[in-house]
Amino acid sequence: MNFRETVAGFRDAAELDGLDNAWRWSPAPGIDFAGALSDDGRRLIQTSSRDSYRDDLAVATLRFAREREEELFARNPHLGSAAGFAAPDGAHFDAVAGAAPAVHRFYHVELPELTPLVRVVFPAYVCEFSGDETLEESITRYRMLQVTRWERGPVPFLKMRFANTRTLGRSTNEGRGLTDLAVLERELQLMDDAPGSFVEFENRHAHVWRVEWHGAWYIAEWDTQEGTPRQISLDALLAFAPSCLTE
Structure with missing residues (x-):
């Protein structure tokens, strides 16, 4: 041509x-x-x-x-x-x-x-x-990514799956699906007072974290599903999650 x-x-x-x-x-x-x-x-x-x-x-x-x-x-x-x-x-x-x-x-x-x-x-x-x-x-x-917007900020790579026992919301895809930070932050907040709920999120390096609610938020490294959960405040969690996505 x-x-x-x-x-x-x-x-x-x-x-x-x-x-x-x-x-x-x-x-x-x-x-x-x-x-x-x-x-x-x-x-x-x-x-x-x-x-x-x-x-x-x-x-x-x-x-x-x-x-x-x-x-x-x-x-x-x-x-x-x-x-x-x-x-x-x-x-x-x-x-x-x-x-x-x-x-x-x-x-x-x-x-x-x-x-x-x-x-x-x-x-x-x-x-x-x-x-x-x-x-x-x-x-x-x-x-x-809305690639035609040349004034846009970053939209970090993020995959997630979740289930919430209070809202009954859950992932519909198999495994973790692509989403954005706003969805992750919302689902983390909605876990409050929802025993048995979880959120898993994955960054571009295929590092995975799992958050569960057991009277408080607990987070564990989940790449090998052998991470030790540790309690974390919601504010700390909402600061930690985006930092993982831009590393």
Whole structure:
């Protein structure tokens, strides 16, 4: 495929200053795309933004992704990431991530022949990926991160399962499922006065903790299910949980 001719046909397409073989286009007001040829010229590396586009961040993200594309997808071919990204002033991202066609599905309706040739990349945070996400988890995670919001803060990788004897709430998935910190914090608080309740949570390093209620909160390291429970206050627990997710 001639990517230059293809991109030239997009709405408001123009050369992207600061990076060779790169372009910017806008399919609709407030939505901005930027893309660059891969080093071997066989793929379009593309990023997208909604109401938060910055030329400098687009150029930095595409340059980093082009230079480290192999590393980006070395561990996870579905949703990869690489640390060491130096974001421009005013942005706080410390990584760049990339989604494969099966995850992003760009152009699958209007230009399906282009879809398998596009890798979508975006500025991200190291704490957001385990590197072991399945294809299904990668799709879920990609949607959770709201990657077109370039002003966003980190959404740390988190898996959880729980059961509450008072609210009767419980996980519906097998094993621990992807969720966010707000859900974890809410379920920890709802364990109050709920004997037999538990919450298990896992960070990106596959470290797991289990919290149970026995007249108070007790927490144990659960990687091997041999951790010794220790009593912990709710305030300490709510401070400990997010710190585990950003380590």
